Amino acid sequence: METTTKNAEPIIMCQNVNKWFGEFHALRDVSVSVMPREVVVVIGPSGSGKSTFIRCINRLEEHQEGTIIVDGMELKNDIRNIAAIRREIGMVFQQFNLFPHKTVMENITLAPIKVRNWSRQKAEAKARELLERVGIPEQANKYPGQLSGGQQQRVAIARALAMEPKIMLFDEPTSALDPEMIKEVLDVMKELALSGMTMVCVTHEMGFAREVADRVIFFDQGRVVEEGTPEHFFTDAQHPRTQLFLSQIL
Amino acid sequence: MSSLSERRPQSGTRVHTGDGGAKAPPTSVVGPIAWLRQNLFRSTSDTLLTLLLGALLIAGGVSFFSWVVSQANWYAINFNLRGLMVGRFQPEFEWRLLVLLVLTCIAVGLALAAWTRIRRWFPVAVAVIIALLYLIPQAINALIPLPPTYLTAGQITFGSGPTAESPQDRIAFIARAGETVSLRMAGEYSGDLAALRTLHSFGDDITGRLLNTANLRMTTQARAAEIEALLAGNAITESQRALLTAEQGRLVIPEDILDEAQVNQQPVTVRILDGATLEPLVEGVLDANSRPISVVLPADGWYVIEKVVEAEGSIALIESFGVYPILERGITRRGESGAVERVDQFVRMTDTYTSEAIRPEFDGREIPFAVITDFQYRGDHSFADYLRLFVDPFLAMLATPALVVSLAVVGGYLIGRVLDRVFPNPVRPRAASGRVATWALALLPLLMFFLVYGLGDILPLTDPRTWGGLLLTILLTTWGIVLSLPLGILLALGRRSNAGVPLSPLIRFRWGAREIRFQPKLPIVSLLCSAYIELVRGVPFITVLFMAQLLLPLINPSLADFPGAFRATIATVLFSAAYLAETIRGGLQAIPPGQEEAAKAVGLNSWQITLNITLPQALRIVIPAIMGSFVALFKDTSLVTIVGLLDLTGMADNINAQTEFLGLRRETLMFISIIYFVFCWGMAAVSRRIETTGAGSALKRQI
Ligand SMILES: Nc1ncnc2c1ncn2[C@@H]1O[C@H](COP(=O)(O)OP(=O)(O)OP(=O)(O)O)[C@@H](O)[C@H]1O
Ligand SMILES: [Mg+2]
Numbered sequence: 001m002e003t004t005t006k007n008a009e010p011i012i013m014c015q016n017v018n019k020w021f022g023e024f025h026a027l028r029d030v031s032v033s034v035m036p037r038e039v040v041v042v043i044g045p046s047g048s049g050k051s052t053f054i055r056c057i058n059r060l061e062e063h064q065e066g067t068i069i070v071d072g073m074e075l076k077n078d079i080r081n082i083a084a085i086r087r088e089i090g091m092v093f094q095q096f097n098l099f100p101h102k103t104v105m106e107n108i109t110l111a112p113i114k115v116r117n118w119s120r121q122k123a124e125a126k127a128r129e130l131l132e133r134v135g136i137p138e139q140a141n142k143y144p145g146q147l148s149g150g151q152q153q154r155v156a157i158a159r160a161l162a163m164e165p166k167i168m169l170f171d172e173p174t175s176a177l178d179p180e181m182i183k184e185v186l187d188v189m190k191e192l193a194l195s196g197m198t199m200v201c202v203t204h205e206m207g208f209a210r211e212v213a214d215r216v217i218f219f220d221q222g223r224v225v226e227e228g229t230p231e232h233f234f235t236d237a238q239h240p241r242t243q244l245f246l247s248q249i250l
Numbered sequence: 251m252s253s254l255s256e257r258r259p260q261s262g263t264r265v266h267t268g269d270g271g272a273k274a275p276p277t278s279v280v281g282p283i284a285w286l287r288q289n290l291f292r293s294t295s296d297t298l299l300t301l302l303l304g305a306l307l308i309a310g311g312v313s314f315f316s317w318v319v320s321q322a323n324w325y326a327i328n329f330n331l332r333g334l335m336v337g338r339f340q341p342e343f344e345w346r347l348l349v350l351l352v353l354t355c356i357a358v359g360l361a362l363a364a365w366t367r368i369r370r371w372f373p374v375a376v377a378v379i380i381a382l383l384y385l386i387p388q389a390i391n392a393l394i395p396l397p398p399t400y401l402t403a404g405q406i407t408f409g410s411g412p413t414a415e416s417p418q419d420r421i422a423f424i425a426r427a428g429e430t431v432s433l434r435m436a437g438e439y440s441g442d443l444a445a446l447r448t449l450h451s452f453g454d455d456i457t458g459r460l461l462n463t464a465n466l467r468m469t470t471q472a473r474a475a476e477i478e479a480l481l482a483g484n485a486i487t488e489s490q491r492a493l494l495t496a497e498q499g500r501l502v503i504p505e506d507i508l509d510e511a512q513v514n515q516q517p518v519t520v521r522i523l524d525g526a527t528l529e530p531l532v533e534g535v536l537d538a539n540s541r542p543i544s545v546v547l548p549a550d551g552w553y554v555i556e557k558v559v560e561a562e563g564s565i566a567l568i569e570s571f572g573v574y575p576i577l578e579r580g581i582t583r584r585g586e587s588g589a590v591e592r593v594d595q596f597v598r599m600t601d602t603y604t605s606e607a608i609r610p611e612f613d614g615r616e617i618p619f620a621v622i623t624d625f626q627y628r629g630d631h632s633f634a635d636y637l638r639l640f641v642d643p644f645l646a647m648l649a650t651p652a653l654v655v656s657l658a659v660v661g662g663y664l665i666g667r668v669l670d671r672v673f674p675n676p677v678r679p680r681a682a683s684g685r686v687a688t689w690a691l692a693l694l695p696l697l698m699f700f701l702v703y704g705l706g707d708i709l710p711l712t713d714p715r716t717w718g719g720l721l722l723t724i725l726l727t728t729w730g731i732v733l734s735l736p737l738g739i740l741l742a743l744g745r746r747s748n749a750g751v752p753l754s755p756l757i758r759f760r761w762g763a764r765e766i767r768f769q770p771k772l773p774i775v776s777l778l779c780s781a782y783i784e785l786v787r788g789v790p791f792i793t794v795l796f797m798a799q800l801l802l803p804l805i806n807p808s809l810a811d812f813p814g815a816f817r818a819t820i821a822t823v824l825f826s827a828a829y830l831a832e833t834i835r836g837g838l839q840a841i842p843p844g845q846e847e848a849a850k851a852v853g854l855n856s857w858q859i860t861l862n863i864t865l866p867q868a869l870r871i872v873i874p875a876i877m878g879s880f881v882a883l884f885k886d887t888s889l890v891t892i893v894g895l896l897d898l899t900g901m902a903d904n905i906n907a908q909t910e911f912l913g914l915r916r917e918t919l920m921f922i923s924i925i926y927f928v929f930c931w932g933m934a935a936v937s938r939r940i941e942t943t944g945a946g947s948a949l950k951r952q953i
Contacts, residue, residue, distance in 0.1 A: 059850075086851060086853040091851035093844060097844035097848035099862075099863055101867050111852035111853055114862070115852070141677045141678070156848075159852065160851070
């Protein structure tokens with residue numbers, strides 16, 4: 001699918017991003033770049049700003065200082081820019097956030113039809129292909145409320161993929177799932193990573209990080225504390241905060 | 251925990267291998283006796299309450315039903331059924347209402363096909379009910395004769411001065427071709443006061459007086475005898491004696507015309523005349539022993555009974571069969587030439603047979619006819635008379651409309667089924683009928699407007715002042731719902747717009763050392779919507795109605811001609827929208843923020859999010875509350891009576907204000923209550939059904 005190579009320009013570029021919630025300084029001078037086809041895993045303690053960071057990338061949160069450039073477009077208040085960037089970014093949430101009043105098929109085809117102006121046939125063909133890919137082709141006509149958590153999350157991934165995004169953001173996609181279902185979602189994510197999708201994942205699944213991540217970023221108190229390859233992290237973490245955190249979750 | 255279903259391995263772990271050992275519950279917890287015990291007689295206080303409430307229910311029920319059967323005069327309903335249903339809607343346009351009814355029923359049938367599972371017994375039950383509607387009146391007609399009407403003849407005067415009255419020599423009545431009229435002397439009552447007193451049926455005015463006098467005389471006589479006996483004895487105190495003596499002094503035993511006049515002692519000459527020509531059809535002399543005089547009537551229309559007693563001071567009480575009280579009513583309508591004309595109609599009370607023939611005259615004066623006020627059914631109705639007089643005509647009127655309605659519903663249902671066959675959808679088998687039903691229901695309010703009001707040259711305009719009864723109630727409700735829902739949604743979205751997506755530019759400026767950021771998010775719209783909602787919710791509906799009626803012309807004098815029905819609709823819409831807005835806003839508030847975020851993340855814009863994601867879910871959540879508002883709206887339409895519109899309630903009031911129906915307020919109120927209840931119940935049933943359909947059931951599980 002992807003034509004860009006790993007040596008091209010970064011597809012996401014954040015420079016000195018600052019974000020406040022009222023008086024609370026949630027992101028502090030965050031500078032992160034992500035190359036096309038790169039898989040970046042973001043870890044960090046609760047409340048450290050991981051979600052805030054990746055939500056800034058598709059403008060679900062608004063940063064107040066610094067620049068965020070996605071696929072060559074800068075995120076500012078320009079509504080058209082925001083819309084264009086959101087079209088290129090898919091996002092998967094911890095709580096799935098499927099539309100409960102629409103069937104699985106409608107959940108997936110809604111955006112391609114409304115935003116990309118695809119015909120219904122084309123959108124449905126794409127949806128079926130994606131459902132096949134995430135392993136639940138038989139659930140197309142059910143409502144989200146009739147699916148298991150793992151199935152719902154896979155539908156959410158299919159929904160994000162239906163827009164044919166260049167980048168996928170995952171915000172703790174497995175934390176609301178039972179252990180049995182975590183694997184089925186991770187398998188889908190691994191397959192996606194191997195297919196060359198650019199991915200930014202907030203996750204505490206260290207196995208996943210070790211297996212497919214190109215880079216791991218550790219957040220603490222709104223700052224990027226440490227950044228490196230998975231091997232670096234799991235064998236040779238430098239910062240004491242990182243070491244403490246890893247010792248707790250591993 | 252039986253040892254059979256469990257093995258206990260050495261290690262101390264337990265493995266459950268049995269099937270759980272489900273057993274039937276002991277009989278003490280199931281069955282009707284157990285139900286009674288658990289629900290009604292659980293404790294001493296429960297038992298007492300049950301007995302008390304049971305006694306109250308039985309007592310209330312018995313007296314209520316005895317009123318319904320033996321005292322209530324339901325002819326006010328039977329007579330005014332058309333008025334209660336459609337008001338004074340112009341008869342020449344009535345077919346349009348029929349078309350509307352049929353279309354509505356077809357839409358309902360489609361909806362049934364699309365969204366419900368019809369139980370197998372249901373069509374059978376409907377067929378049986380309709381068959382019964384046709385058969386019961388037939389059976390009642392065949393088995394129960396109409397009660398006789400009593401006519402008095404003679405040269406005797408009741409009362410004195412201007413109120414003095416004598417029996418009419420001639421009395422007119424309407425009847426249909428082929429009916430038999432027969433007259434005979436009411437022999438059993440010859441001179442027998444006690445028997446006279448127990449007479450229960452129709453009677454003309456003078457007969458009523460005769461019977462009332464007999465009744466009063468006998469009651470007073472009995473009381474006088476009682477007092478005399480008490481005074482003669484010693485069982486009373488002095489003060490009681492004084493009281494009784496005073497009462498004795500006050501007792502006036504009515505002058506007994508029956509003392510001078512003999513009842514049914516002298517022969518009476520009777521003739522039945524054709525109303526148009528006054529030619530006698532039959533003629534004869536009745537006395538206590540003679541056979542009845544009867545004639546089969548040749549044509550529909552007026553007839554006259556002439557009854558003369560030659561002997562002075564003699565009264566004849568004639569029992570007549572086939573002569574029934576009639577009511578005169580004036581209606582306005584558009585004649586064949588197109589001009590408005592006033593027509594006098596004469597309606598027979600027992601079966602609403604209506605004649606417009608001119609009343610017969612004698613010596614240049616119109617012959618009196620017995621109107622209902624004169625011709626009251628005297629005394630309590632027997633159950634047979636109740637069936638014959640009220641149930642029979644009511645069901646007979648209901649049968650054909652019920653058949654039409656059912657056939658239309660069945661037709662709609664079959665259309666739905668055929669659509670699903672012709673356009674099969676493997677995923678949702680009833681998608682085709684669902685789509686068509688949705689469209690049909692959505693188009694109904696518009697069709698209702700065109701059919702009831704008019705559409706350019708195709709359907710000439712009707713006069714909104716003639717709309718009334720249930721029709722007006724339904725119009726106000728339907729248009730109220732259809733217009734106030736979108737308005738309410740807009741108001742809710744408007745009020746929430748300051749919490750919505752940033753559509754306006756970010757304003758930043760420095761205040762000392764700090765930077766102030768400010769993003770106005772459509773505050774004007776939000777403010778206006780909030781102000782409107784709070785203003786309207788702070789004012790009673792009646793006030794809004796009056797404003798629509800009285801203040802509108804002040805805004806622009808031309809609005810004075812704007813029909814009241816439309817003004818009331820506007821008032822209803824404006825009022826109801828404010829409440830709906832708050833309900834819907836509550837629903838919007840209840841949608842988890844993740845929904846909007848997910849929608850943004852896939853690239854939908856704010857309008858697409860509202861229309862596809864938040865609003866549909868919010869509406870679904872608040873369906874029960876919205877339906878509650880709609881039911882309230884339906885009932886609140888009864889307030890339009892106050893501004894002079896004759897909706898169902900207004901029509902009932904109007905009927906009760908007419909002299910013929912004075913004192914029948916309870917009957918009309920009872921009847922419209924039943925109609926209101928049936929509609930409200932239906933709306934509630936629809937609401938429950940919507941809550942559990944399709945995504946609704948799945949949605950419930952998730953939220
Ligand atoms: N809408 C908000 N308003 C105010 N403060 C917020 C808001 N969203 C997040 N925060 C604060 O910002 C900080 C970062 O939150 P964030 O959700 O990014 O943490 P996180 O790293 O994702 O944590 P977790 O692992 O628990 O999801 C937290 O301290 C949180 O309290
Ligand atoms: Mg988070």
